[in-house]
Amino acid sequence: MLVAVTDHAVERFRQRVAGALDARPEIIARVARAVAAGRTTEEPPPGATGARGSVYVRDLTDRSLVFVCRRDGAELIVVTLWEQAGGITPPRVPQRFTNALKRDDERRREE
Template sequence: MALVAVTDHAAERYLQRVRGALDPKLEVTSRVSRAVEADRVEPGERGAVLVRDLEDAELVFICIEDVPRGELIVITLWEGGEDPRVPKRFTDELRRAARATPRSWV
């Protein structure tokens, strides 16, 4: 089994799509580990690794591989299919709002 780490961004995206997770990072780690063991892995763009969830085939975890550490890092996730839980127009609006908000470096 590969060592799996989850970014804060991926955990937030998971919570947007799968409600009721008490510890989203632990849940994502578990789901990705099981999917990797079941060989639900495919190459993505720019060196990414796509891991398709076992419970929901439309849920895809986008990962990068840290080869020296032997770690798979979940950086985000997306939903395929005709009827995603979070419509693209909503996630696009969140992205626009984030760009418009000034960042504080305090």
């Protein structure tokens, strides 16, 4: 399966997981390994909005990390990533910061 990664997903990966110079190849490798291991579902992680048609790929190395993807033919496009609370390790970015960003996004849509 081909894997593509959006700029947004790369930026979120850099912010939360690693400040790698080029995170895109690392994301592609992680998603490809997880897909090969059968770590995909269409059920969103708790707290996620669950956009229709999304595929969720749980990382093999960091099981609290979930890649949010969309299918485009034979290609899987990584749109963003999600950190699930209550996992082995706590999320790197606390929920209060994520919630604040959601409120800012809602305000921009209203304007």
